[in-house]
Amino acid sequence: MKQENTILNKVNENKAVSSSEIADNDFITEVAAENKLAKHAIQVHKFGGSSLATAKCIKRALEIIRENCQLNDIVVVSANGKTTDRLFALYSLVERTIVEHTIQKSDELTQAIDELAKEQAQLITELLNANNTKQLLLRLNKDIEQLTTWLTADIAQHHNDVLALGEVWSARLLSALLNEQVCPSNSIDSRDFLVIDNEHSCVVDTALSAAQLRQRRQFGKLAVITGYISKDSRGKSCTLGRNGSDYSATIIASLVAAGNVTLWTDVDGIYSADPRVVPSARKLHRLPNGVAKELGRLGNPVLHAKTLLPLINPLSEHHTHLHVASSFDAQVIGTEIGKFGQIAKQELSVTYLNDLLLAQSVSFIGEAAAKAKAEFSPICIDNQKGFMVITQGQQKALSDWLASHDVEITFKPVAIIATVGHRVAERGDIRARFKRSLKAAKPLNLVGSDNNHSVIAILPEPCSIELLNTVHHEMTKDARHIGLVVAGMGNIGERFLELLPAQLNKVYALENLHLVGLLSSKKALINNDGIDVTQAASLFAQEAQSYDHEQLISWLTQNPYDELIVVDITPSEDFSLLYEQMFSLGVHVIGANKWAASSSTAHYNNLVNTADSNNSLCLGNTTVGAGLPINYAIDDLRQSGDSISELSGIFSGTLSWLFETYDGSSNFSELLLNALAQGITEPDPREDLSGRDVQRKLLILARKAGFELALEDIDCQNLVPEALQALSTNDFLARASELDEYFATALSEANSKGACIRYVARFQHNQETGVSAKVSLEVLPQSDAFANLTPCDNIFQISSHWYQDNPLIIRGPGAGRDVTAGGLHSDLVKICQQLAHKQSQVKIKGIN
Numbered sequence: 008m009k010q011e012n013t014i015l016n017k018v019n020e021n022k023a024v025s026s027s028e029i030a031d032n033d034f035i036t037e038v039a040a041e042n043k044l045a046k047h048a049i050q051v052h053k054f055g056g057s058s059l060a061t062a063k064c065i066k067r068a069l070e071i072i073r074e075n076c077q078l079n080d081i082v083v084v085s086a087n088g089k090t091t092d093r094l095f096a097l098y099s100l101v102e103r104t105i106v107e108h109t110i111q112k113s114d115e116l117t118q119a120i121d122e123l124a125k126e127q128a129q130l131i132t133e134l135l136n137a138n139n140t141k142q143l144l145l146r147l148n149k150d151i152e153q154l155t156t157w158l159t160a161d162i163a164q165h166h167n168d169v170l171a172l173g174e175v176w177s178a179r180l181l182s183a184l185l186n187e188q189v190c191p192s193n194s195i196d197s198r199d200f201l202v203i204d205n206e207h208s209c210v211v212d213t214a215l216s217a218a219q220l221r222q223r224r225q226f227g228k229l230a231v232i233t234g235y236i237s238k239d240s241r242g243k244s245c246t247l248g249r250n251g252s253d254y255s256a257t258i259i260a261s262l263v264a265a266g267n268v269t270l271w272t273d274v275d276g277i278y279s280a281d282p283r284v285v286p287s288a289r290k291l292h293r294l295p296n297g298v299a300k301e302l303g304r305l306g307n308p309v310l311h312a313k314t315l316l317p318l319i320n321p322l323s324e325h326h327t328h329l330h331v332a333s334s335f336d337a338q339v340i341g342t343e344i345g346k347f348g349q350i351a352k353q354e355l356s357v358t359y360l361n362d363l364l365l366a367q368s369v370s371f372i373g374e375a376a377a378k379a380k381a382e383f384s385p386i387c388i389d390n391q392k393g394f395m396v397i398t399q400g401q402q403k404a405l406s407d408w409l410a411s412h413d414v415e416i417t418f419k420p421v422a423i424i425a426t427v428g429h430r431v432a433e434r435g436d437i438r439a440r441f442k443r444s445l446k447a448a449k450p451l452n453l454v455g456s457d458n459n460h461s462v463i464a465i466l467p468e469p470c471s472i473e474l475l476n477t478v479h480h481e482m483t484k485d486a487r488h489i490g491l492v493v494a495g496m497g498n499i500g501e502r503f504l505e506l507l508p509a510q511l512n513k514v515y516a517l518e519n520l521h522l523v524g525l526l527s528s529k530k531a532l533i534n535n536d537g538i539d540v541t542q543a544a545s546l547f548a549q550e551a552q553s554y555d556h557e558q559l560i561s562w563l564t565q566n567p568y569d570e571l572i573v574v575d576i577t578p579s580e581d582f583s584l585l586y587e588q589m590f591s592l593g594v595h596v597i598g599a600n601k602w603a604a605s606s607s608t609a610h611y612n613n614l615v616n617t618a619d620s621n622n623s624l625c626l627g628n629t630t631v632g633a634g635l636p637i638n639y640a641i642d643d644l645r646q647s648g649d650s651i652s653e654l655s656g657i658f659s660g661t662l663s664w665l666f667e668t669y670d671g672s673s674n675f676s677e678l679l680l681n682a683l684a685q686g687i688t689e690p691d692p693r694e695d696l697s698g699r700d701v702q703r704k705l706l707i708l709a710r711k712a713g714f715e716l717a718l719e720d721i722d723c724q725n726l727v728p729e730a731l732q733a734l735s736t737n738d739f740l741a742r743a744s745e746l747d748e749y750f751a752t753a754l755s756e757a758n759s760k761g762a763c764i765r766y767v768a769r770f771q772h773n774q775e776t777g778v779s780a781k782v783s784l785e786v787l788p789q790s791d792a793f794a795n796l797t798p799c800d801n802i803f804q805i806s807s808h809w810y811q812d813n814p815l816i817i818r819g820p821g822a823g824r825d826v827t828a829g830g831l832h833s834d835l836v837k838i839c840q841q842l843a844h845k846q847s848q849v850k851i852k853g854i855n
């Protein structure tokens with residue numbers, strides 16, 4: 008959540024404090040003029056009770072504000088921890104005392120008030136300096152006196168005034184602390200500006216509330232506003248319902264046209280089920296508005312039922328983003344709620360509500376049902392069978408309403424469990440799966456919601472944790488979004504993309520894979536909603552934008568997928584230097600790029616450890632032998648318990664072609680230029696002739712086989728004489744004939760013995776002598792396995808404990824567009840197969 012150019016810790020340097028009544032735009036402009044770092048769109052940050060529960064939590068919230076807020080932003084707070092629960096408890100205690108006339112209950116009341124006061128006083132003393140502590144304690148004492156009067160003398164009148172105290176204390180404390188440590192701040196009691204019609208419908212008087220809020224905000228001070236409370240048009244305190252501070256935050260955001268609302272809580276996003284009781288719950292990175300609204304309606308505690316209402320105004324041009332993030336782990340990317348494309352629309356989640364009532368009446372049948380629905384907004388209604396599901400709190404009002412129509416009604420206690428997702432009620436497969444998963448619970452009915460974003464099962468018994476887990480497992484077991492980024496839009500990259508659509512259609516393991524990024528060295532096309540694979544190359548050509556590595560890492564850090572795979576088809580050492588950051592972000596890498604796997608021992612070991620400790624997978628079968636399964640074979644032998652003692656072969660397609668073809672009938676240099684013209688060599692053929700590429704490949708395989716060695720441990724014969732090594736490419740090509748004599752001599756000497764010349768890589772491990780490795784031109788008998796290859800083919804020979812006398816040989820095309828792109832697809836399928844088996848358990852700072 009950290010943003011680059013905000014940050015209140017700079018504010019103290021250029022604070023300008025003057026109170027005035029100004030329009031929001033003026034407000035913003037003036038703040039911007041004073042504070043060079045000010046953004047123009049206001050952000051609202053709401054801290055829930057769990058984020059303000061203890062002094063430690065409040066300090067954490069303070070740091071989040073320091074890092075993420077500017078003076079023109081707004082902070083909305085809930086009561087500290089469970090203060091609202093405690094205030095409710097006081098109220099219930101008083102009610103019982105009145106009913107039962109018991110003396111000891113009033114002692115109990117005094118004790119409960121004392122405890123509450125002590126808790127608040129402790130937060131104040133622990134957090135504030137002496138002067139502020141004194142002032143806030145004085146105000147707290149006054150409030151406690153007032154509270155005691157309300158509770159003992161006039162409880163009926165002051166129910167909501169009592170409940171409001173939690174938010175008032177919390178805002179006052181945070182604001183004082185901000186003043187001391189971060190920036191000028193003032194606390195605002197939302198009852199001084201927020202006007203609703205009544206607690207039942209909570210419709211906001213927008214014009215009046217916005218105007219009054221404008222008057223309350225003070226220029227140059229960060230406003231800390233109480234959540235949860237408001238007043239009605241007669242000036243009476245109201246609440247917005249339990250957990251209503253989220254709703255306060257979005258109302259306030261709509262009043263000031265904020266750009267963003269962040270709900271800071273104890274969980275780092277919205278999960279596919281309650282993560283406290285469903286260990287396999289998945290984070291939903293992006294939730295479409297309608298689905299989020301439905302989740303809130305059906306009991307998700309992070310999203311109060313009304314939270315989204317102020318933000319989804321079809322008439323408004325203004326769009327406010329909503330995020331859910333963890334105040335315990337502010338760097339973790341949370342859930343974003345908004346308008347998203349197909350990938351986000353595939354998410355499914357499961358939610359439940361206990362303690363409900365199934366109300367049955369003829370008034371809920373046919374057209375008459377519309378009236379009941381409009382009046383009571385039930386959780387669900389079936390106007391064919393004549394029932395609706397309501398909360399227990401609605402029972403009396405519904406009975407009264409029907410009595411006035413002279414109609415009978417029956418109530419039955421029920422619970423609901425629902426699967427929620429974009430238009431799920433229209434999907435027969437999801438309904439069927441949901442029904443199957445509920446078999447043991449014997450649901451009374453299954454009902455689709457009006458907006459089709461949920462299927463609701465009505466249960467005769469409360470929903471158990473076991474049932475929740477079973478249903479969740481069934482609904483989400485194959486849910487996983489894997490993002491694919493392809494880096495390198497060259498020859499092989501192009502072919503890889505050409506093959507991708509068919510692969511996605513036919514390979515089951517790729518079911519949840521979405522192409523989301525295409526990168527060349529300078530340009531990038533990133534689309535979180537997916538890039539059409541059938542038009543990938545042309546979309547890249549038309550839409551890619553310039554980027555740098557910092558931007559790429561920042562996107563990778565925030566990517567909204569369960570897993571992300573980067574396929575590196577670049578030859579770039581620079582790009583390979585990003586692997587470590589990628590691994591530390593849990594990103595998986597498929598590399599055709601040889602740099603990382605053949606880098607220094609320290610760097611390589613570090614990469615392997617970083618990947619391991621972050622559960623990042625890394626495959627690079629195509630770094631050696633293109634699509635030939637050499638890396639897999641070595642891995643397989645090692646993992647099966649075999650030990651490899653020798654690795655040898657011809658690892659370069661170019662050198663294979665040159666020496667298989669070179670028979671002395673023409674000069675070596677003519678052959679070389681011919682190979683260059685056919686694209687068989689690198690643009691500068693010295694890259695092939697130097698043997699470096701073969702040396703790197705041997706290093707990669709030896710490391711795969713379990714040996715720790717470095718490039719310098721492998722002797723490398725450079726076939727380019729020293730005199731030609733430092734020339735420009737053109738000068739080298741012009742003087743290529745200087746190579747001829749050396750090769751002509753080598754060939755004729757070999758031929759005279761009935762032998763041939765080949766450029767061979769050899770690695771040996773011997774218990775006594777240790778490791779020896781080299782790549783060089785060798786004289787081989789014509790009968791040697793390495794002597795009779797189809798030009799361009801590679802050959803790999805492995806001797807091991809199991810393959811001692813008769814080595815294992817893998818042979819075939821070791822380069823080429825199709826086989827390399829195919830090898831990369833093979834790696835991709837392997838990673839996706841492994842990811843399908845990956846079980847992740849939720850671990851959330853704050854709630855675990």
Ligand SMILES: Nc1ncnc2c1ncn2[C@@H]1O[C@H](COP(=O)(O)OP(=O)(O)O)[C@@H](O)[C@H]1O
Nearest residue numbers: 055056057272273274276277278280281308309
């Ligand atoms: N599907 C879900 N996704 C995320 N959190 C959930 C879900 N269901 C239940 N929770 C729980 O809801 C709690 C958030 O409750 P809330 O009252 O909004 O917190 P706050 O005190 O921050 O306002 C978290 O502790 C979380 O464990």
Ligand SMILES: N[C@@H](CC(=O)OP(=O)(O)O)C(=O)O
Nearest residue numbers: 055056085091249250251252
């Ligand atoms: N304090 C109120 C309002 C609220 O929204 O709290 P929280 O953000 O902790 O859920 C309540 O407990 O209902």
